[in-house]
Ligand SMILES: Nc1ncnc2c1ncn2[C@@H]1O[C@H](COP(=O)(O)OP(=O)(O)OP(=O)(O)O)[C@@H](O)[C@H]1O
């Protein structure tokens with residue numbers, strides 16, 4: 264299977280006054296195409312730091328991050344932006360929709376960075392909104408939508424550019440448990456349908472069960488990698 | 504991002520903060536207006552200069568003067584010390600006419616005269632030229648007027664402001680004090696013209712008290728105060744314009760030189776014609792000398808050459824081109840100073856733009872971070888903010904220009920279209936190039952003011968941005 268993400272010997276140290284914080288302390292793993300991975304751990308364990316590093320938002324102190332065959336730790340700001348534009352979709356915890364734009368325009372925004380003509384952009388965005396069941400809210404502005412609806416717009420926005428990988432940092436962190444389930448199911452469905460790689464950070468062990476594999480992280484180190492998929496196939500076999 | 508998308512984004516951001524955008528734009532409006540209006544004043548002056556030059560023969564005419572003959576309106580002194588007297592006489596006019604590149608040359612005679620009508624008395628300045636010379640002056644005549652042809656009786660063309668030179672005899676108040684025009688219709692009425700001013704004064708003072716001092720000086724002429732000759736004159740035309748309007752012809756009285764000279768010779772036979780030079784013994788010369796000669800050159804590029812060759816003949820030469828050049832330097836200075844004053848307010852506006860952009864960036868830190876995470880290139884982010892700043896500059900420039908035209912119109916109305924300031928024409932003049940240049944400057948100022956904020960936006964770390972809650 265194709266390795267989309269390769270992380271080798273990754274370190275991230277922060278200096279806070281005299282003290283040195285080891286946010287990531289030697290991390291190695293691979294993520295394959297079409298996988299849904301969850302990173303779980305307690306608060307302050309280094310989950311966000313890891314995800315930011317994968318998305319090229321932060322530079323590692325040491326180690327390699329190879330995504331889609333490219334060493335992103337060596338890229339400069341301009342190259343990173345280009346890399347994100349072409350390979351990565353991002354879902355934020357607090358949605359981060361642009362308040363001046365309605366749902367369709369928000370979803371279409373990343374396409375405008377790729378110089379997609381406006382009419383094509385709008386058509387694609389509308390199709391995405393249909394996919395996330397927001398047919399009726401296309402003209403709504405962010406402040407006219409619920410948190411769950413906003414996050415679904417966020418999902419549509421991440422998917423619209425047809426990225427290889429989608430990163431999500433606590434995508435349901437601001438939603439109630441019922442809505443969280445809905446959004447998780449939606450993400451899982453869409454990711455499977457379109458065969459996308461999804462890396463999600465969460466501290467909710469239950470939501471992590473939606474993932475194929477779960478990375479348990481603590482104090483900047485990976486404790487264990489749980490393989491739900493194998494488990495599920497085994498369970499399925501047992502049931503038969 | 505395409506330009507269209509950038510524009511749309513910048514526009515919607517400006518629309519979002521209507522009041523702030525309005526205030527920032529207002530700063531640019533004031534800055535642009537002050538620059539445009541200030542420079543328009545300098546240009547207005549320049550325009551009136553050009554018109555003046557145009558009216559006094561354009562750039563191809565040369566004024567030749569020698570030893571002073573006739574009265575001068577702007578009395579020049581200091582040239583008397585020259586040994587070899589160089590007078591403008593018929594011979595010189597002929598010589599000048601034969602010079603290469605000279606199209607025509609004609610004499611000009613200027614003298615002060617007194618006009619009488621009823622109880623009114625007016626002091627005027629007579630400018631006499633041959634008919635072709637008057638033609639060349641391009642005097643705009645009011646309807647029904649014509650230039651005086653050579654004839655036996657004097658016919659005058661009055662400047663439109665000449666009427667204001669009349670006042671009641673014995674020191675009555677002038678038009679400038681009372682605002683009431685004398686009850687004279689220059690176009691229709693016959694007036695008395697007095698060429699012998701000294702004689703007139705003598706007769707006046709003789710009427711009152713003494714008159715003996717003068718006759719003693721007067722070469723032993725024994726007869727007491729003699730009545731001066733009063734010439735009956737009619738107008739052949741009046742210069743176009745209201746009494747308050749100023750132009751190059753407004754305060755002159757024109758007449759035909761070929762008519763004037765015989766009349767002068769007849770009236771002053773045996774005596775010295777006023778303004779004519781005298782021999783060391785106080786006698787008049789045989790020839791009649793003119794105040795100046797006007798030379799018309801056929802080609803604008805030859806003007807300097809012709810002027811130089813006349814100068815070598817020992818005469819003083821003034822060309823409009825030289826005058827214009829020296830004035831242009833002066834006007835460039837004036838415009839620079841005025842423009843500089845205006846630029847100060849535009850500079851303040853630029854600080855306003857920078858401040859607005861800076862605030863807008865702080866406010867939108869999160870948004871900038873998000874679009875960066877979503878793959879908006881750094882260049883696009885910079886362009887977006889520069890465009891916003893340029894927008895503010897451009898809108899301010901457009902409104903400022905519209906406003907400038909309004910202010911300019913008000914200034915021109917208040918100053919009576921330049922007349923109050925002694926200008927021929929509007930004091931404030933906004934040419935199309937000034938509009939375009941000021942628009943460009945306003946936009947440029949916007950872009951420059953927005954440059955550092957835009958750079959800052961570009962450098963914002965996407966991470967810091969999305970972390971901000
Ligand atoms: N910019 C920074 N400067 C200093 N220390 C930092 C910085 N960012 C993160 N850290 C530290 O690195 C560690 C990991 O932080 P991180 O944000 O990855 O935690 P997290 O697992 O995402 O926690 P949470 O579940 O609360 O989001 C923490 O101890 C944090 O204090």
Ligand SMILES: [Mg+2]
Pocket residue numbers: 310311312
């Ligand atoms: Mg976190």
